[in-house]
Amino acid sequence: MINNLLIVLVISFAIYFLIDILFLRKKSKRFIYRARLVNVLFVLGILSGFYITITQMTLYIFLQIFLLNIAELCVLALATTGIVLIFKTSVTTNFAQGTMATFGAFFAAKLLLYLTRFVDMSMTLKLILALCASAFVAFLIGLFIDVVIIRNGKNVNSIGKQMITMGLVLLLLGLMPLVYGLIPLTVEAFSYDVKIFTLGEMTLILPDHNYYSLIITVAILLVLFISLRFTKWGLGVRATASNEIVAGMMGVNTRIITAMSWGIAGALGGVAAFLYAPVGSQVSVSYMVPVQVNAFLASVLGGFSTFGGPLVGVVLINLFQSMASFFNSVWSNVIVYTLVLILVLAKPFGLFGKRTAKKV
Amino acid sequence: MQMINIYIKALFKKLSRFSKHPYFGFVVFGIALVIAQLFSMGGILSQSVMTSFVLTMIYSVVALGFALLLGYAGLASLGTAGFVGLGTYLIGHFSGTLGYPLILTLLISLGGAVLLGVIVGFISLRIEGMYLAIITLGLAEIMKEVFKSFSAFTNGVNGLSFRDFNIFGIAISANAVNFIVIIVFILMIVATLNIIKSPTGRAFLAMKNSDSAAQSMGIALLKYRLIAFIIATLYAVIGGMLYMINQEFSIPQKWSLDFSLNILAAVIVGGAQSVTGIILGTFMIFGLNSAVLQNIDFFVQNPSATWILNGTLIIVVIMFYPGGLIRLLKTIVYKVKGWYLQLRHLWRIYRYGQDSK
Numbered sequence: 001m002i003n004n005l006l007i008v009l010v011i012s013f014a015i016y017f018l019i020d021i022l023f024l025r026k027k028s029k030r031f032i033y034r035a036r037l038v039n040v041l042f043v044l045g046i047l048s049g050f051y052i053t054i055t056q057m058t059l060y061i062f063l064q065i066f067l068l069n070i071a072e073l074c075v076l077a078l079a080t081t082g083i084v085l086i087f088k089t090s091v092t093t094n095f096a097q098g099t100m101a102t103f104g105a106f107f108a109a110k111l112l113l114y115l116t117r118f119v120d121m122s123m124t125l126k127l128i129l130a131l132c133a134s135a136f137v138a139f140l141i142g143l144f145i146d147v148v149i150i151r152n153g154k155n156v157n158s159i160g161k162q163m164i165t166m167g168l169v170l171l172l173l174g175l176m177p178l179v180y181g182l183i184p185l186t187v188e189a190f191s192y193d194v195k196i197f198t199l200g201e202m203t204l205i206l207p208d209h210n211y212y213s214l215i216i217t218v219a220i221l222l223v224l225f226i227s228l229r230f231t232k233w234g235l236g237v238r239a240t241a242s243n244e245i246v247a248g249m250m251g252v253n254t255r256i257i258t259a260m261s262w263g264i265a266g267a268l269g270g271v272a273a274f275l276y277a278p279v280g281s282q283v284s285v286s287y288m289v290p291v292q293v294n295a296f297l298a299s300v301l302g303g304f305s306t307f308g309g310p311l312v313g314v315v316l317i318n319l320f321q322s323m324a325s326f327f328n329s330v331w332s333n334v335i336v337y338t339l340v341l342i343l344v345l346a347k348p349f350g351l352f353g354k355r356t357a358k359k360v
Numbered sequence: 361m362q363m364i365n366i367y368i369k370a371l372f373k374k375l376s377r378f379s380k381h382p383y384f385g386f387v388v389f390g391i392a393l394v395i396a397q398l399f400s401m402g403g404i405l406s407q408s409v410m411t412s413f414v415l416t417m418i419y420s421v422v423a424l425g426f427a428l429l430l431g432y433a434g435l436a437s438l439g440t441a442g443f444v445g446l447g448t449y450l451i452g453h454f455s456g457t458l459g460y461p462l463i464l465t466l467l468i469s470l471g472g473a474v475l476l477g478v479i480v481g482f483i484s485l486r487i488e489g490m491y492l493a494i495i496t497l498g499l500a501e502i503m504k505e506v507f508k509s510f511s512a513f514t515n516g517v518n519g520l521s522f523r524d525f526n527i528f529g530i531a532i533s534a535n536a537v538n539f540i541v542i543i544v545f546i547l548m549i550v551a552t553l554n555i556i557k558s559p560t561g562r563a564f565l566a567m568k569n570s571d572s573a574a575q576s577m578g579i580a581l582l583k584y585r586l587i588a589f590i591i592a593t594l595y596a597v598i599g600g601m602l603y604m605i606n607q608e609f610s611i612p613q614k615w616s617l618d619f620s621l622n623i624l625a626a627v628i629v630g631g632a633q634s635v636t637g638i639i640l641g642t643f644m645i646f647g648l649n650s651a652v653l654q655n656i657d658f659f660v661q662n663p664s665a666t667w668i669l670n671g672t673l674i675i676v677v678i679m680f681y682p683g684g685l686i687r688l689l690k691t692i693v694y695k696v697k698g699w700y701l702q703l704r705h706l707w708r709i710y711r712y713g714q715d716s717k
Contacts, residue, residue, distance in 0.1 A: 093490050095621075153679045159436055160678050162490060163628055166621050167674030174667025289617060293501055296494045330509045337502045341483075344495060348486045358572070 001056045001327075008048050012041045038347070046316075053323050060202045065322040070210040071279045073318040074217035078272035079288075079295040080302075080310045081221060082265035087304050088241035089261040090150055092161035096168040098292030100145070101269030102285065103172055104138030108274050109185035109283045127190055131216075135270040141172075142266025146259045176285050184284035187277035213275045220271065221311075224264070228307065237261060297340045303350020312351060383550055386635075390546035393417070397538050409651050414538050416639070416647035417545040418602045423626045423642045424552045424635065425595020430624070431632025432561060433588035434568030435484055438620045439496035442503030443476065443593045445615030447600020449507065449514050452610055456522040473597035477590030484585050500620060507612035519611035522604050537605050544602060548595065552635055555591065564588060622646065625674045631684020640685055645670055 016037060024033050054062045079097060086094040108130040115126045149164060156164065191208035198204070228234035236257045239247035248254045269288075276291060277283050294317055302313030320339055324332035349355055378384065393413065400410035422444055429435050450469040454460045460468075480496065487495050507514045514520055525532050532540070555561050563584045566574040575581055604610055622645055630641020643651075649666045653659040659666060681688050 093494065149675060149679070156678060156682075158490065159493075160682070162436070162493065163624065164675050164678050166624060167671045167678070169621065169671070170625065170667050170674065171671030174664040174669075174671060177664040178662060178668075293497065293617070297498050300491055300494050331505070333505045334502050334509070337498050337505070341495065341498060341502075344491075345483065345486050348488075348491070 001052060004052045005049055008045060008052065012045045016041055042347070042351070050319070057323070057326050060204075061326065062323075063199070063202065064204055065326060066319070067204055067206045067210065069318055069322050071207075071213045071275060072321075073314065074210075074213040075272045075276040075279070075291055076294055076298060076314045076318060077217055077221065077311055078268045078275075079291050080298045080314050081224065081307070082268040082272075083295055083299050084304060084307060084310050085237075085261050085265045085268075087299070088307075089237060089244075089258045090146075090161060091158045091244075092150075092165065093296065094265065095162065095165040095292070096145070096172060097265065097269050097295070098273075098288035099169050099172040099176075100138050100141045100266045101273035102283070102288050103141055103176060104134040104136075104266070104270030105187065105273035105277055105283045105288075106176060106180045106185065107137040108134035108270075109187050109277070110180060112187060113185065123188070124190065127188065130187070131271065131274050134274040135267040138266035138270030138273070139263045140266075142262040142264070142269075143259055145266075146262035150262070151255065151258070173285055184282035184287075186282050187274060189278035209278055216271065216275070220268070224268075225307065233257070233260065297337065299350075300344055301340050301350060303347075303353025305349070305353045305356075309350055309352030382553055386546060386549045386553075390542055393542045393545075394539065397535070397542065401535055408654070410538070412647040412650040414541050414606060415650075416643045417541050418599055418606060419623065419626065419646045420639050420642045421545060421548045421602060422596050422599035423623055423630075423638050424548055425592040425599070426623050427627045427632050427638050428552065428555060428561075428564065428595075429588050429592040430627060432556065432564035432568060433584070434564075435585065435588060436490065436493040437480070437496040437589075437592065438493050438617070438624070439480065439500040439503075440592075440596055440623045441615040441617065441619035442500035443473070443596035444600040444603065444619070445503060445507055445610065445612070446472065446476065447597035448604040448610035448615075449520060449600075450597065451601040451604045452520045452522040453513050455525070456520070462527050469597055469601060470594065473593045474590050476597075477593035478586055480593070481586035481589035484589060485582060497617065497620070500615075500617070504612055504615055507615065514610075514612065517612060519609055521609045523608055525605045525608075532605075541602050541606060544598065548598070549635055549639075556635075560584070560587060622670070625670055629670075629673050629677050629685055631686035634684070634686045637684050637686030640689075644673065644685070 019037055020034060024030050024037070027033055079101070082101075083094055083097050086092065086097070111133050112126060112130045115121060115129070119126075121129075145168060149168070150161065153161065153164060189209040190212045193208045195206045195208060195211060196203060197206070228237060236247070236252045236254075239250065239252050240254050240257050244254050247257075272291065273283075273288055276288065281287065295314075298313035298317050299310040300313075301316060302309035302311065304310070317336060317340065320336045321332060324335040328335065344350070347353070396405055396413065397410060399405040400407060422440060426437070426440055429437055447469060450472055451465055454468055455462060455465040480499065483495060483499075484492055508517055510516075525537065563574070563579045566577060566579055567581065567584055571581060626642040626645040627638055628641070629644055630639070631637030649659075653666060653669075677684060
């Protein structure tokens with residue numbers, strides 16, 4: 001299999017150089033055609049890579065692993081969208097996304113404990129309440145961070161803001177044991193049953209938790225993307241993203257837009273952390289760190305300049321992970337990160353990113 | 361008598377010229393540290409304070425390299441933890457497990473550091489700014505996973521221990537290791553000062569302020585980015601080796617994102633463009649906890665409070681004192697000097713009258 005993948009790699013390199021040297025040399029706008037050629041080869045290469053791997057591991061196993069990993073995919077998608085939202089409005093990569101989310105999830109876990117002890121309520125209702133609480137607490141933290149810290153640091157450049165978020169990581173990591181105690185808490189899944197269904201001749205298993213996570217995630221992301229596209233708030237976000245100062249001059253209240261983006265990003269993280277708790281393990285101080293790292297890599301892979309690109313990055317990373325863990329579970333993370341690194345080196349602005357012109 | 365006076369004056373003049381040398385302060389600092397180590401061996405200074413000093417020195421070496429990268433070349437990297445971890449494992453594996461002589465281990469480790477620096481440098485040519493931070497973070501994660509999985513080299517998640525460190529067959533005791541750390545620390549400071557003042561350091565500064573302007577002035581981005589990363593990885597690997605001979609144990613969980621963030625915090629809090637500032641910042645982040653805060657009851661009962669302190673420090677420093685704590689100290693010193701001069705002036709007016717000078 002590795003031989004086949006290497007052959008694909010060599011062939012695509014050969015095609016690139018041959019076409020570049022033989023045909024594109026005489027074109028007047030060579031770099032535009034070159035970029036298109038790279039895109040086409042990229043899609044073909046990734047597709048053929050997937051084809052080779054899937055035939056090796058059979059379609060049935062591939063689908064089954066994919067279904068088992070859906071919850072992680074949803075968590076990653078939510079976390080990534082939060083990071084991209086903040087990047088769009090505040091031009092900084094938020095390293096505190098995972099920690100903000102953990103803060104919310106801890107609150108939800110505490111609330112669940114309280115509800116189980118003192119209130120007579122059905123399990124589903126309790127969980128829905130806790131989910132909302134998690135999102136709300138993370139929303140408040142996001143709002144608080146923007147209003148108190150980021151807004152007052154207007155003259156800090158983007159790398160400085162990035163470091164502020166790193167400071168926030170330390171601050172929140174220190175606050176969590178003080179507020180919630182040192183003991184990791186558990187969050188129950190909505191249901192521990194599985195759905196069994198047949199597709200053609202294959203009998204596949206879909207855990208219920210994954211099913212509900214998928215529904216929640218798709219609903220949230222649909223609402224978010226529709227409001228980004230069609231509401232006044234979404235227009236404001238897009239205007240702020242393209243140029244904050246000009247947007248402010250045109251009457252967009254950039255303060256509220258930025259604050260709401262931080263809040264919503266926090267809420268997305270809160271939902272993600274709540275959904276991830278039953279999958280990963282327990283709610284502990286740093287259980288969102290792997291998700292955070294993956295979310296960063298996904299958004300770099302997809303490119304920060306669009307909202308949809310990072311989601312493609314999320315799906316790709318999830319697929320890479322499920323495939324790599326099938327072939328070699330010990331080294332799977334190394335394989336995935338190396339693949340992402342190579343892809344990003346080939347396209348530095350992400351798969352869907354645009355090269356921004358730099359003023360000198 | 362007069363002759364002796366003249367000689368003494370000449371000696372003082374020479375001494376004062378000597379004291380203005382840029383290395384002077386750091387050499388005195390090193391001598392003070394040696395004395396502190398002697399005191400701790402004699403039992404006058406408590407052992408925990410000296411341990412925190414030594415750890416601060418080790419991390420300062422790493423932070424110095426990182427500051428050259430961030431404060432001078434303007435390249436944000438989050439891969440520090442991976443590089444330091446590599447240093448610990450290189451000396452632990454080659455010198456400890458395989459029992460190679462020290463010179464060979466040093467050659468292998470520094471060669472490995474240069475190789476790693478070249479790789480990251482080439483990556484930095486394609487990817488810039490915040491993307492670079494994330495990609496180096498990914499690289500550090502790759503290295504952490506390798507440390508966890510490559511058991512033949514790193515002994516996996518159980519951690520690699522490294523005992524009986526020796527130089528040419530002579531066993532080095534724990535106290536002697538502290539002296540080695542002090543010497544290497546002072547040497548690295550001198551090296552850093554030289555790099556900053558050399559054409560390379562000036563090229564870094566030009567590159568930080570504007571890539572395009574630097575290029576148009578004839579600075580090769582490829583060369584200087586590679587050099588910047590090679591220097592940073594060299595410092596980090598040396599720091600890792602010092603950590604290994606001092607702590608005698610290395611575990612993959614130690615070399616995670618937290619460590620990189622802490623080094624970054626140290627550099628930012630102290631002031632990325634001043635060697636004194638970096639040492640101060642490293643002490644604030646790493647040494648303060650065990651040297652001072654462990655004697656206060658509140659911090660002993662709530663270990664996480666030190667994290668809160670560090671986080672708040674970083675945020676406040678970035679928002680209000682972009683030059684770091686060292687800039688704040690300098691401002692305070694200038695202010696105090698100004699007050700003193702004003703008071704002296706007022707006193708002279710009072711003593712000698714308005715027109716006196």
